[in-house]
Amino acid sequence: MTENDSIITPSPPLIYTAFRLGFRVISHLFFREIQTTGTHLVPSSDPCIFIVGPHANQFIDGVTLLSRNPRHSYVLMASVSYNRPLIGHVGKILSAIPVVRPQDIVHKGTGSITYSEKEDPFHILGENTQFTQELNPRDFIIFGKNYKGHVARVISDTCIEITHAIPNTNTTFYTSFKIAPHVDQTPVYNEVHDYLNRNECITVFPEGGSHDRPEMLPLKAGFAVMALGAMAENPELISKLKIVPVGLNYFHPDRFRSRAVVSFGQPISMNPTWVEGFKKGGKEKREAITHLLDQSDEAFKTVTTNAPDYDTLLVIQAARRLYNTKKLTLHQVVELNRHFVTGWIQLKEKEDTRLISLTRKVKLYNDTLSFLGIKDHQVDKLNITPIRASLLLMRRLFKLIILAGLGAPSILANLPLIWATHTISKQKQKEALAGSMVKIAGKDVLATWKIIVAGIAAPMLYGFYAAIYFGYLLKRKPELTIHTKMMRACMIWAIQPILHYILMRLGDSGIDIYKSIKPLFLAVRNPEVGQILRVMRNDLSRDITSFVHEHQDLFFPQLKKDTLHHDSSDKLDVKKSFIHRGK
Secondary structure, eight states, rough: OOOGOOOOOOOOOOHHHHHHHHHHHHHHHHEEEEEOOGGGGGGGGEEEEEEEEEOOOOOHHHHHHHHHOOOOEEEEEEEEHHHHHHHHHHHHHTEEEEEGGGGGGOOOOOOOEOOOTOOOOEEEEEESSOHHHHHHOOOOOEEEETTTEEEEEETTEEEEEESSSSTOOOSSSSBOOEEEOOOHHHHHHHHHHHHTTTEEEEEEEEEOOHHHHOOOOOOSHHHHHHHHHHHHHHGGGGGGEEEEEEEEESSTTTOOOOOEEEOOOOOOOOHHHHHHHHHHHHHHHHHHHHHHHHHHHHHHHTTTTOOOOHHHHHHHHHHHHSSSSOOOOOOHHHHHHHHHHHHHHHHHTTTOHHHHHHHHHHHHHHHHHHHHHHGGGGGGGSSSSSSHHHHHHHHHHHHHHHHHHHHHHHHTHHHHHHHHHHHHHHHHHHHHHHSSSSOOSSSGGGHHHHHHHHHHHHHHHHHHHHHHHHHHHHHHEEEEEEEHHHHHHHHHHHHHHHHHHHHHHHHHHHHHHHHHHHHHHHHHOOHHHHHHHHHHHHHHHHHHHHHHHHHHHHTOOOOOSOOOOOOOOBBHHHHHHHHHHOO
């Protein structure tokens, strides 16, 4: 935490505080580092709706947010999760608000359908279908590549009318379909309104479900309906209610001991005209909701990094690393990534010829690094003589051997735990991927299940080792009393997690040393390649830095010209400009 020391908030209930502390321990164990920014922007007493995204790490998103949020908040939780044995119990204890999502009750329809956007854009025809029995107005009919039709009227068993044409469909043949029934969320909205009227806070993941895509999914309208509906019922909320965007920015979210940044953004104030439009209903109600969604979407861009696809994200991240800046904090890296995504995509849409050339060079540079098995930040370390590299290599190998010797017992003792977390999380990944139409590889569930399995299996494994030691005492130490033997066994059970934590921290150092060995091997084996790589990187870094400065109005639209400080090499001192903006 960096900015929340000065925030004064009402004391949350004791149980919530205890869980918040527990969640903080869990996030500290799983993540190597978490930075939190923007907590000074969170209102200290007014009601808030926290909209959180991207939802890239399933239940870990909630753990990470609740452990860092300065306000006590009630989370909207999918009913399927609320009814699960472990996750659901936690949700019930923390007074989470269960929500039935249409995608959770989707079922297959009878027969098959056909649709033609050109010939009849507002009707879907069926064959051997039972529309009158299976469909109702406001239901969704889903087919093909996640095409959705919103049912306006059921005409017959083989014909329905939809509210809007479905774009980009070329279906001229009969296909199977699914039905997503309309869900009346009035009870949920009423409960949310009660909390907001009491100046409480609500947390919503507006994408609707977790995913592992490089870009955020379109925002669902639920939180906008909640906010506008609450203000329509209680006009006093118009000046008080704020919507706070929260960005969860992970560096490899599924990996143990990775890093994360939690960014709280500028709160969105409510426009009274939106509330008036919402009250009128019909078209004006939809427009009011759309206005709030658009504002929220723009607000998310200030706290998240979104790329249109994974390949583009890799190129932009590499370009950001090559951009000539000083060493940055995690938060500054995230902010610079965000600026680069904005500028890069705009120039890509304009088909800028120099950008196309730079993209090609960056891809070649990335492929070269991948072939040699080193990272971009290690290229500068190749500027070393083979003799010095050999000495440094031997010293680090010696350190690595010592750390491996210290950590070997812990690794061997935890092999059953490692196997269980890996196997079960991979199985859950397959199940999540099979049941989703938006996930790419299902990586968003890996961290959650690793932590759940470890939380259950680790105490059992340590108990097993303690039982073995107790059996040893019974057989080999007859002079000891049963009470003493049990106390010693309990001490063995309790001390194991402490020892494993210490060895885990040593393991962080060991991993850093291991990663530094490859460039040293390269510097010893083939120093010419290192020289070529450094020249290649320096040239590419110079070109990208020059290109960014030429288009700084696109890459840094929020920075005024007088906040851009350049040194003698014409480098943009982003760190100073970030500090300047903070003031």
